[in-house]
Amino acid sequence: MRIGILGGSFDPVHYGHLLLAETCREACELDEVRLVPAAVPPHKLVNDRAPDTRRFEMLQLAIGGHPSISAWDVELRRGGLSYTVDTLRTLRSEQPNHELFLLMGADCLHDLPNWREPEVICELACLVVVTRRGSQPVDLDVLSGLATGEQLARYRDHLVEMPLIELSSTEVRRQVRRQRSIRYRTPRAVEEYIQSEGLYRS
Secondary structure, three states: OEEEEEEEOOOOOOHHHHHHHHHHHHHOOOOEEEEEEOOEOOOOOOOOOOOHHHHHHHHHHHHOOOOOEEEOOHHHHHOOEOOHHHHHHHHHHHOOOOEEEEEEEHHHHHHHHHOOOHHHHHHHOEEEEEEEOOOOOOOHHHHEOOEOHHHHHHHHHOOEEEOOOOOOHHHHHHHHHOOOOOEOOEOHHHHHHHHHHOOOOO
16 A cells, blocks of 8 residues: 655644645555654644644544544644654554655655654655745755655656645644634634634634
8 A cells, every 4th residue: 555644743733734635645645644643743843833633633523534644643643742653653663564645745745854863764765845836846866865866756756846835833823812713724623623612712
């Protein structure tokens, strides 16, 4: 099987996350995409983060029974700082015969050399870099010294372009705090969940 991994805070999940997952699933012919909420993102410390169980429940609501997209709580169960390399190792040990694909936006690619064991990440998974229409071409040279020429060529074959959609979890939280609408920014089920649970109001 070809399994895609998309990590993030998902605090809350929004349509940009879902569109990225579905676009990559189709473009790269992935059998499954797993959305992996981080316990504590090492590069994005947020004070008003929703509880882990709430973020995971919102992910499940947002997916809405998609047969090929699921939420995976491996990092929440592990706790502490969440490192992508640990998650990929876990999946590799559980399912050694599957082909792994790490989905990421072009902005994350430039920071990848600063992640924990980036060269191991490049060994464990094929990077699928997502660009938005009209954006600058992806510069894979940032991976020089981390990935082999063969790996870089494979990454170039898996560049994915998705429609431009300007959404962020930060903006969704800000809208909630201001008591403004988040309709059409996140699935209706997630919107109702945020309201019923009183999330992001303070």
